[in-house]
Amino acid sequence: MAPFLEEPSTHPEFSSKPKFDGGLLDLPNRKEHNIQYEPGRTYVEGHDEYEYDDLRPAFPDVHWEPLKEVPYHDRGTKGDPQFRNLLSDATDIFDYNPKIGTEIDGINLAKLTDTQKDDLARLISTRGVVFFRNQTDLDIDAQRELGQYFGHLHKHATTAAPRRGGLDDIHVVYTDEKSKNQRANFSPTFLWHSDVTYEMQPPSYTSLKVLTGPSRGGGGDTLWASQYAVYDLLSPGMQKYLEGLEALHSAQIQADGSIALGRTVRREPVITKHPLIRTHPVTGWKSVFFNPGFVTDIIGIPKAEANAIIHYLNELITTTQEIQVRFQWQKHDVAFWDNRICNHSASYGFAPHRRHALRVATQAERPYFDPTSKSQEEEMNARYGLPKVSKDGSSQSNYND
Numbered sequence: 001m002a003p004f005l006e007e008p009s010t011h012p013e014f015s016s017k018p019k020f021d022g023g024l025l026d027l028p029n030r031k032e033h034n035i036q037y038e039p040g041r042t043y044v045e046g047h048d049e050y051e052y053d054d055l056r057p058a059f060p061d062v063h064w065e066p067l068k069e070v071p072y073h074d075r076g077t078k079g080d081p082q083f084r085n086l087l088s089d090a091t092d093i094f095d096y097n098p099k100i101g102t103e104i105d106g107i108n109l110a111k112l113t114d115t116q117k118d119d120l121a122r123l124i125s126t127r128g129v130v131f132f133r134n135q136t137d138l139d140i141d142a143q144r145e146l147g148q149y150f151g152h153l154h155k156h157a158t159t160a161a162p163r164r165g166g167l168d169d170i171h172v173v174y175t176d177e178k179s180k181n182q183r184a185n186f187s188p189t190f191l192w193h194s195d196v197t198y199e200m201q202p203p204s205y206t207s208l209k210v211l212t213g214p215s216r217g218g219g220g221d222t223l224w225a226s227q228y229a230v231y232d233l234l235s236p237g238m239q240k241y242l243e244g245l246e247a248l249h250s251a252q253i254q255a256d257g258s259i260a261l262g263r264t265v266r267r268e269p270v271i272t273k274h275p276l277i278r279t280h281p282v283t284g285w286k287s288v289f290f291n292p293g294f295v296t297d298i299i300g301i302p303k304a305e306a307n308a309i310i311h312y313l314n315e316l317i318t319t320t321q322e323i324q325v326r327f328q329w330q331k332h333d334v335a336f337w338d339n340r341i342c343n344h345s346a347s348y349g350f351a352p353h354r355r356h357a358l359r360v361a362t363q364a365e366r367p368y369f370d371p372t373s374k375s376q377e378e379e380m381n382a383r384y385g386l387p388k389v390s391k392d393g394s395s396q397s398n399y400n401d
């Protein structure tokens with residue numbers, strides 16, 4: 001969650017009936033069905049009685065001890081390299097692009113066997129983020145249980161938990177027509193982040209399920225960017241240089257934001273040093289471990305140089321289309337990402353719709369760097385016999401014409 005993304009909970013009074021749904025382009029014959037279409041419009045659901053009222057956001061006034069180190073063994077290491085257990089139930093599987101993002105259809109996340117869960121972890125580690133449509137059986141208890149299979153769940157110190165209580169390790173994403181104008185609060189690049197990387201053991205497998213949102217085409221998409229791929233964008237000299245550096249990740253900005261809103265900070269904010277390049281324990285691949293949201297400094301180099309690196313990594317993550325994937329949500333869809341190797345960004349422009357999602361995040365290993373590890377591109381190129389792609393900028397071709 002980006003530093004100030006969460007909103008206070010206010011009960012909306014929207015009672016207008018659905019008028020039309022802009023997301024009907026997939027119907028085979030609109031003429032026959034007498035469908036009306038108005039570009040750029042989606043209906044707003046009536047909000048009087050809300051089925052997920054108990055899962056709306058609350059900010060409990062409680063205080064927790066600092067996080068202690070917890071054991072973590074990555075289940076993905078047991079996964080089948082071809083994901084055969086998981087895919088035995090799939091009706092379709094396809095990538096969104098070569099570097100990041102895969103959708104699997106026909107799988108019920110609430111009913112996976114342990115070997116399927118291991119494959120799932122391995123697939124998420126490999127593809128960065130995996131999408132599952134229409135997971136109606138995966139209620140919040142099942143979503144938690146699946147997260148717990150992978151390890152200890154993270155409890156967020158500042159963002160919202162469900163009103164229901166007893167779900168302190170669930171993070172609630174919520175906006176409705178009463179919410180403040182998000183565009184006024186955040187520049188689009190500021191929205192890019194990975195979750196809680198200031199923790200000693202930042203999360204790995206993280207699921208987000210949308211309970212309610214704009215109908216298809218109504219906005220509120222989420223984007224992810226691969227940090228394996230960021231590493232592969234760098235020149236060999238830059239890769240080597242960054243491999244020796246550590247960055248500071250700070251929880252302070254988020255805590256200050258909560259205090260400014262009059263909310264309790266449930267655990268003392270921490271600042272943690274992590275390697276700027278890390279190795280993934282399942283794939284063995286190197287990835288940049290940078291977070292536009294929480295990295296405040298790079299240690300041991302002049303401040304101006306640290307700022308230049310921070311600026312450069314920010315630019316690569318937020319503007320390189322080939323390393324990004326964008327997901328258009330529908331109700332009950334789930335995105336499962338590996339927070340170690342992805343940044344992500346919400347998008348706005350869907351007001352006044354209600355958009356409500358729940359996130360479960362598993363704490364992972366302490367980030368480490370193994371100098372003998374390979375990059376994603378290095379392994380893929382070797383596996384498929386592809387030539388090395390040149391990284392020099394001397395090409396004469398002009399893509400801007």
Ligand SMILES: O=C(O)CCC(=O)C(=O)O
Nearest residue numbers: 001002173195222346359
């Ligand atoms: O609302 C979204 O699309 C993403 C929210 C987010 O950053 C999170 O749940 O970690």
Ligand SMILES: [Fe+2]
Nearest residue numbers: 001002194195
């Ligand atoms: Fe997030």
